[in-house]
Amino acid sequence: GHYISVDTSYEGEKAVLSSPELYTEEWSCVRLIYQIATTSETSPDPARLNLYLRQEGESFDRLLWSAKEPSDSWLIASLDLMNSTKKYKIVLEGEMGQDKSASIAVFEIKITPGYCIECDFEENHLCGFVNRWNPNVNWFVGGGNIRNSQSILPKDHTLNSELGHYMYVDSVYVKHFQEVAQLISPKTTAPMSGCLSFYYQLKQESSIVFTVYLRDTSGFYEEIWKTDSALSADWALAEVDFNAPYPMEVIFEVAFNSAKGGYVALDDISFSPVYCSNQTGTPFNPAKAGCNFEEDLCNFYQDHKDGPGWSRVKVKRNVYRTGDHTTGFGYYLLANTKFTSQPEYIGRLYGPTLPGNLQFCLRFYYALYGFFKMSGTLAVYIFEENHVVQEKIWSVLDSPRGVWTQAEISFKKPMPCKVVFVSWCKSFWDCGLVALDDVSLSLGSCQAADLLLPNPGECTFEKDECVFTQKKRGRGIWHRRRGPTPTSYTGPKGDHTTGVGYYMYIEASNMVYGQRAYLVSKSLRGTSGKQCLTFFYHMYGAGTGLLSVYLKKEGDDEEIPLWRRTGEQSISWLRGLIEYESDRNYQIIFEAIRGVSIRSDTAIDDILFQAGPCLEVEEIQFSSGYPDSLNEIEY
Numbered sequence: 001g002h003y004i005s006v007d008t009s010y011e012g013e014k015a016v017l018s019s020p021e022l023y024t025e026e027w028s029c030v031r032l033i034y035q036i037a038t039t040s041e042t043s044p045d046p047a048r049l050n051l052y053l054r055q056e057g058e059s060f061d062r063l064l065w066s067a068k069e070p071s072d073s074w075l076i077a078s079l080d081l082m083n084s085t086k087k088y089k090i091v092l093e094g095e096m097g098q099d100k101s102a103s104i105a106v107f108e109i110k111i112t113p114g115y116c117i118e119c120d121f122e123e124n125h126l127c128g129f130v131n132r133w134n135p136n137v138n139w140f141v142g143g144g145n146i147r148n149s150q151s152i153l154p155k156d157h158t159l160n161s162e163l164g165h166y167m168y169v170d171s172v173y174v175k176h177f178q179e180v181a182q183l184i185s186p187k188t189t190a191p192m193s194g195c196l197s198f199y200y201q202l203k204q205e206s207s208i209v210f211t212v213y214l215r216d217t218s219g220f221y222e223e224i225w226k227t228d229s230a231l232s233a234d235w236a237l238a239e240v241d242f243n244a245p246y247p248m249e250v251i252f253e254v255a256f257n258s259a260k261g262g263y264v265a266l267d268d269i270s271f272s273p274v275y276c277s278n279q280t281g282t283p284f285n286p287a288k289a290g291c292n293f294e295e296d297l298c299n300f301y302q303d304h305k306d307g308p309g310w311s312r313v314k315v316k317r318n319v320y321r322t323g324d325h326t327t328g329f330g331y332y333l334l335a336n337t338k339f340t341s342q343p344e345y346i347g348r349l350y351g352p353t354l355p356g357n358l359q360f361c362l363r364f365y366y367a368l369y370g371f372f373k374m375s376g377t378l379a380v381y382i383f384e385e386n387h388v389v390q391e392k393i394w395s396v397l398d399s400p401r402g403v404w405t406q407a408e409i410s411f412k413k414p415m416p417c418k419v420v421f422v423s424w425c426k427s428f429w430d431c432g433l434v435a436l437d438d439v440s441l442s443l444g445s446c447q448a449a450d451l452l453l454p455n456p457g458e459c460t461f462e463k464d465e466c467v468f469t470q471k472k473r474g475r476g477i478w479h480r481r482r483g484p485t486p487t488s489y490t491g492p493k494g495d496h497t498t499g500v501g502y503y504m505y506i507e508a509s510n511m512v513y514g515q516r517a518y519l520v521s522k523s524l525r526g527t528s529g530k531q532c533l534t535f536f537y538h539m540y541g542a543g544t545g546l547l548s549v550y551l552k553k554e555g556d557d558e559e560i561p562l563w564r565r566t567g568e569q570s571i572s573w574l575r576g577l578i579e580y581e582s583d584r585n586y587q588i589i590f591e592a593i594r595g596v597s598i599r600s601d602t603a604i605d606d607i608l609f610q611a612g613p614c615l616e617v618e619e620i621q622f623s624s625g626y627p628d629s630l631n632e633i634e635y
Helices: 446-451
Strands: 014-018 028-037 048-055 062-067 075-081 088-095 103-113 130-132 140-143 165-170 179-184 192-204 208-216 221-226 232-244 248-256 262-272 310-314 331-335 345-350 359-369 378-384 390-395 405-412 417-425 433-443 468-471 478-482 502-506 516-521 531-539 546-553 560-566 574-580 586-593 602-611
Touching: 028 048, 028 062, 048 075, 062 075, 088 103, 165 179, 192 208, 208 232, 208 262, 221 232, 248 262, 331 345, 359 378, 359 446, 378 405, 390 405, 405 446, 417 433, 478 516, 531 546, 531 560, 546 574, 560 574, 586 602
Parallel strands: none
Antiparallel strands: 014 088, 028 075, 028 103, 048 062, 048 088, 130 179, 140 165, 165 262, 179 248, 192 232, 192 262, 208 221, 208 248, 310 331, 331 433, 345 417, 359 405, 359 433, 378 390, 378 417, 468 516, 478 502, 502 602, 516 586, 531 574, 531 602, 546 560, 546 586
């Protein structure tokens, strides 16, 4: 047969292969049979094969999958494509890297309706299911009218004939007590919940244990099904409720106790997005367990026995006191306000009830003011539903004062539980303020979330400058920095993403009055319809100049101004929102102009491009510094 491969003579370049325009209303599975070969042992910049989804109306391609591991045989990758009403293209990209001996080849790419974990074992790639090799017992393909085959059964289940195929494992070669054979499904790549069903036959002379597990990326096994009956001479149907909110593998495991154990056969694994039992339970929605406190406390509450511990406050833009984390001029929670500072004072904030036996990642932002000793002033506890068991899962050690700092905690509890934020003031002389904002909860551990493929339209400047480059030529430069800027009374104290990460800023002391610095995006794909650009900017310092955002369409010389701010705005990171459209390819340009003095360090962070109109509207697109009210503090 034929395959396509990437020519290595183009070192450091990319080869791109794009599909025709596709449209699938139902869930489908993309299977890719590929190989990356190399003769070098290790390469600092290895060859990579990437697969992107290019959706209609999006300016960015979404990376679905990426591989760089070399192998000496063909491998299979299975990727779930969720049902969508948008047209799309699949784009394959071969990156050659610096490895001269590498080559990348693709043998087959196939998009079939249905889920990747479904299989009837009629095709030789076995839908990406793999047997975990064991010297004595293994899963084999049976059937297919092979005269000398080991196949034990006269007929498979799919075709109900001797020509059909199924998987089987038998005990002929068992040497030890409790030998185990495992058949492992491809990993799910999209959240799914519903009913997993399969057909099996089991013939036993001594006890066989046939079990189905789910395994998550951290290697945690959860048993979801086990054979109960001793006998099934014909194909029996098994159905089990299946919930995979984050990537999981399904493992079919057979354990034998002796060589006379018998056999197990398996066929026709299928999945339906409706639960098998009549449970109408809707899957848990983690968004309901988060809050940015802009409207109210969402599903958080306080116990009145504790007294009014946490209050929802808002600080007008000013140059002394930091505002909230969400927008810079919205609401956040404050504990230990001046009305409640009594020694031994405790404020508790309870979150909504979370279901048990799920892995969670909790993220939130906190800022501390005015404590001598910071450690222990804010802690997070887990209360199990009976409220008897309390477990402390996090407490603050030390953090930069007055900077919104991100905390992230992974946890998993067998029983339903609640997250509780506790602020504690130990002595009257040391009662500072504790601020809390932007609490969010996601499924899966925080480490797994970090390994997820990045959102292409988002740039936090943590690793690099993403799609942006400098336009230098005798102009000022944007610097990537963490922590405070060198000049006092200007620039941020920390970044917006985590408080301890990176942002981009102009260093006014290296520039002259009126000098400009440009940060230009690469060419982005034009689309029909509106796009929304969100970013955070920091303009603090008496001499602050201008920050502007422009849209430059391909083929045009002029840059269309979209947004502008002049002069000192706030000591906080403020959110900017811009709605724009461009049907041609375009670039977005951030331009900073240094103001009258060195107190003019302007910074930007957390740039996000989203398809579709902005959900909120910014009041003023073009504005200058604020009047005298800039120094008022209001609760």
